[in-house]
Amino acid sequence: MEWNWFPHLNQEKMTKTAKVFFGERLAGRITEGDFGYSFVYDPDYLKSVGAQPVSLTLPLKEGAYYSKTLFPFFDGLIPEGWLLNIAKEHWKIQANDRFEILLAACRDTIGAVTIQPENE
Numbered sequence: 001m002e003w004n005w006f007p008h009l010n011q012e013k014m015t016k017t018a019k020v021f022f023g024e025r026l027a028g029r030i031t032e033g034d035f036g037y038s039f040v041y042d043p044d045y046l047k048s049v050g051a052q053p054v055s056l057t058l059p060l061k062e063g064a065y066y067s068k069t070l071f072p073f074f075d076g077l078i079p080e081g082w083l084l085n086i087a088k089e090h091w092k093i094q095a096n097d098r099f100e101i102l103l104a105a106c107r108d109t110i111g112a113v114t115i116q117p118e119n120e
Contacts (some may be wrong), residue, residue, distance in 0.1 A: 017117075046060060054113050
């Protein structure tokens with residue numbers, strides 16, 4: 001039995017969702033809501049040959065991961081220092097809105113994982 005930290009997650013009013021790609025393949029979706037964050041692998045990705053976890057801290061599994069704060073792996077994709085300052089100023093994003101910064105600044109990362117807003 002899995003523990004649900006967010007029993008009212010389906011009753012959220014404000015949510016933002018992004019697609020998470022591993023290489024060129026859609027690996028899953030990350031969502032920010034009123035009660036925190038969730039990440040779930042795409043079912044087709046889980047069935048695909050050679051599927052790899054986006055992070056060792058998020059092993060492949062059916063069902064969602066939940067966190068009250070942005071998952072450390074995704075937070076680690078966000079630029080730091082002067083590059084973060086440029087991103088915040090360019091896109092007019094508040095410094096504490098880590099999810100918006102993730103959406104804006106992590107479309108083209110150094111590693112295999114990239115983030116795209118759901119509506120793209």
